[in-house]
Structures are given as C-alpha cells and as structure tokens.
Amino acid sequence: MRPGEFDLIARYFAPLAAGFPGAAGLKDDLAVVRPSSGCELATTVDAMVEGVHFLSDDPPDTIARKVLRANLSDLAAAGARPLCYFLSMSLNNSVDEVWVSQFAAGLADDQKEFGISLAGGDTTSTPGPVTLSVTAMGEVEQGRAVRRSGAGTNDDVWVTGTIGDAANALHLIENYGVRKVSEEYPFLLDRYRLPVPRSALGPRLVGLVSAMTDISDGLVADLGHICAASGTGAELSFYDIPLSDDVREFLGKEEKGVESCAIRILSGGDDYELLFTAPTASAPLIEKAARLSAVRVARIGNIVSGDGVRVVSADGAEIEVAAGGWRHF
Ligand code: ADP
Ligand code: MG
Numbered sequence: 001m002r003p004g005e006f007d008l009i010a011r012y013f014a015p016l017a018a019g020f021p022g023a024a025g026l027k028d029d030l031a032v033v034r035p036s037s038g039c040e041l042a043t044t045v046d047a048m049v050e051g052v053h054f055l056s057d058d059p060p061d062t063i064a065r066k067v068l069r070a071n072l073s074d075l076a077a078a079g080a081r082p083l084c085y086f087l088s089m090s091l092n093n094s095v096d097e098v099w100v101s102q103f104a105a106g107l108a109d110d111q112k113e114f115g116i117s118l119a120g121g122d123t124t125s126t127p128g129p130v131t132l133s134v135t136a137m138g139e140v141e142q143g144r145a146v147r148r149s150g151a152g153t154n155d156d157v158w159v160t161g162t163i164g165d166a167a168n169a170l171h172l173i174e175n176y177g178v179r180k181v182s183e184e185y186p187f188l189l190d191r192y193r194l195p196v197p198r199s200a201l202g203p204r205l206v207g208l209v210s211a212m213t214d215i216s217d218g219l220v221a222d223l224g225h226i227c228a229a230s231g232t233g234a235e236l237s238f239y240d241i242p243l244s245d246d247v248r249e250f251l252g253k254e255e256k257g258v259e260s261c262a263i264r265i266l267s268g269g270d271d272y273e274l275l276f277t278a279p280t281a282s283a284p285l286i287e288k289a290a291r292l293s294a295v296r297v298a299r300i301g302n303i304v305s306g307d308g309v310r311v312v313s314a315d316g317a318e319i320e321v322a323a324g325g326w327r328h329f
Helices: 005-017 021-026 060-077 097-114 165-176 178-184 186-193 219-230 245-254 259-267 280-292
Strands: 039-049 081-091 117-125 131-141 156-160 211-214 233-237 274-278 297-304 308-312
Touching: 005 021, 005 097, 005 117, 021 117, 039 060, 060 081, 060 097, 060 131, 060 211, 081 097, 097 117, 156 280, 165 178, 165 186, 165 245, 165 259, 178 186, 186 245, 211 219, 219 233, 219 259, 219 274, 219 308, 274 280, 280 297
Parallel strands: 081 117, 233 308
Antiparallel strands: 039 131, 081 131, 156 274, 156 297, 211 274, 233 297
C-alpha cells in the first residue's frame, strides 16, 4: 500500500518545488509563473507510457529523468532556458512508495543538473499502465524563440554530438542482451538510457541559427520536419554525419561497414541531439558557442530549394531511407 495522494505530494514532490516561489509549496490550486522581464514562455509537453516508452522494471529514477530530459531537449531546440515544469502521473497498484521516492530522487538530480524546478502537477490512479506527462516551461527573449520554419536555401545543416548511438544501442541490446552491451559498449548503453539535452548550447544559438529541432524521431525524419515547415529541401552528406567511436568500432567489427546499417544512423530516434540550420556566415560563432558549451558540432549538409531530404554517399550516389524514422501510428 502506498500513502495517499496528498501525503505523496507533501513528502516527495513539495521539496522539488521549494526553489520555485510561484509554486507556493504545492499547497495551492495552481502555480504562478513569471518570466524575466523582456522574455516570454516557451512551453512543451511530453508523455511516457509504461510498456511503450519504458518497462515496468526499469529503474524509476531513470524513467523520471528521461521524461524530464525529453522536455528539456525541446526547450533547448527553441533556444529557451529551463524555468519550471509540471508533472502529471497516473499510477497503478504496482507502484509503491519506494518507486515514488526513487522517481522523485531522479527528478531532484536532474533539477540540479539542468536548473529547473517543479511547479505543480496532478496525481491520479489508473487500472492501466503507468502514464507520466511533463509540461516544461522555458524563457526566451520576446520574439526570439527558434522555430522549425526559418531554414533558407544554402543554409548549412548542423548537428550536435554523435548520431545513431541510441538506435545502435537498441539494436545491440536486442541481439546480444543488455549484459554484453553494458560490458562492451557502456557508452552506447548510457546514450540510450539517459540522453543528454543540449540545454547549455540551445540558448547560445539564438540569433545564429535559422531553424532548429531536436532529434527524437530520427535524423532524416526530423530534418524533413524542418524542410516541410520551411518550404525547402535538404541534402545530407552521409560521411559527414558524426559517429561515436563505439558505433564505428562495432560497425567495423560486426557489420559490413557503415553503409550497411545506414538506416539506423539516418532513421534511429532518441539521440536528443540538436539539429539546426544556419547561414554559412554564422559558422565561426556557432563553433564558439559549441566550445563554450563543451558540445561537439558538425556540418553535415545544406538546405536546397525543392522539398524532401536526399542523403548522398561519398561517391555522390543517393542512399534510400525507406523507413523515414520512428512513428507511433
Ligand atoms: P486539484 O484538486 O486542483 O486538482 P490537486 O489536489 O490535484 O489539485 O493538487 C494539489 C497541489 O499539488 C497542486 O499545487 C498541484 O499542482 C500539486 N500536485 C499534484 N500532483 C502533483 C505531482 N505529481 N507533482 C507535482 N505537483 C503535484
Ligand atoms: Mg488534481
């Protein structure tokens, strides 16, 4: 038996709201949120469902951090600085107090790491799978939020970090089991279990980039979203896409080279890297922002007129991306 809703809130969630005066210690019906003067709120929501986005025996602290980080990644992609978040939980009878305390501990860790505070939420019970939803608010100078729609012809296409780590980790887990992956490719397993939102870099790119999104559906699919919103096409150079040493190593060892698994690099989701476009003149300042944020950036292609995303290999031949990224339905 777990304690009632109000005890849970007072014990585990009110402390997470202590740093946010507008939350009134979670003792009110709502929170009052005021952005810094001259700023507006960028707001996003992400939900996770047991059996779909996580498994019932996944560590609760990791589940918590993942759902919060998915939101932080969206804020970063708009160039917004994290401010506060709201948490809606539908819990079933398999959730006990230990689960809730570990879940809250995961949130506490990430609140510290990313400078965000809980501001409110809702708690209900359900006969179905555990369902979690986080709504996050960030602030950005008025009119400066980066959208998907601003890409212009001839802009460069950039990504942060390395691409395909999460999808290759999942592939390895499915084929060899978690244990072998944790022993031989711990970096990849980490990348899959706990993505790192680029919260420091996103806000530094405001004014330098023309369009931005995070990569959650897959590189080609998410670039396709930018292109569709901007009324442009894009051409990606496959061999310029940054891969981690782990992915290179295992592709060289266990696959017939990189191109045989191009699909996991181009269509695999869940990397939570930033994908953005910018005029070439912005390049030096983008590199500097990346250095200040200790994040790797790479130019991987160009925005072109027309529509759709073309991926070309070293010899200029087109690589087909049939699957087109992850879709729920
Ligand atoms: P209401 O009756 O208006 O729905 P609740 O009784 O659900 O309000 O919530 C009381 C307070 O506790 C509110 O401030 C709400 O934001 C907060 N709260 C409820 N559930 C959570 C949660 N899971 N995380 C954070 N805050 C919560
Ligand atoms: Mg309620």
